[in-house]
């Protein structure tokens with residue numbers, strides 16, 4: 280029994296950690312070394328990623344133009360024990376516009392269609408991402424109705440729009456996660 284408890288604790292722990300930005304950068308660079316057009320014109324979906332905290336979101340939104348992405352979709356998971364604990368999309372920079380309306384207990388989705396230097400300060404960065412999302416027009420954010428489980432209907436609908444799915448999924452659901460990708464014809 281004790282062993283069983285330990286195993287579930289370990290599984291839960293493995294499910295709840297964030298991938299480092301540098302590791303994502305290295306991994307994506309390996310794909311780009313193989314084919315510089317890997318992401319060109321593609322819809323990328325990160326389906327186990329709180330967009331407020333995920334380095335996958337951060338990497339893809341900051342490299343959106345460079346990679347030539349068509350769209351970036353990111354969804355979070357409501358029961359995540361990580362939410363609001365580790366990273367913050369906009370860090371602790373108090374000069375950044377407050378992200379009013381963040382649904383703390385809900386899962387949410389971000390859909391990025393376009394990025395640009397919206398505030399005209401001469402560079403594109405997360406401040407611009409925040410501004411654009413606040414406007415909720417070209418780029419959109421919204422709470423998810425079904426909690427953000429990658430198996431939920433609304434997440435599967437988003438999955439069907441995606442050319443490439445990139446994330447670090449929950450370890451305990453790895454088989455199910457991979458099976459879903461195969462069932463929906465996504466390359467591994």
Ligand SMILES: C[S@@+](CC[C@H](N)C(=O)[O-])C[C@H]1O[C@@H](n2cnc3c(N)ncnc32)[C@H](O)[C@@H]1O
Pocket residue numbers: 293294295296297298299326327328329333334335355356358359360361427428429430446447448449450452
């Ligand atoms: C290993 S963590 C990685 C988080 C993020 N993908 C990253 O790499 O930084 C796995 C994430 O999947 C979330 N998660 C767990 N079960 C899920 C499910 N059924 N559907 C979607 N996400 C889930 C967890 O809350 C956790 O945030």
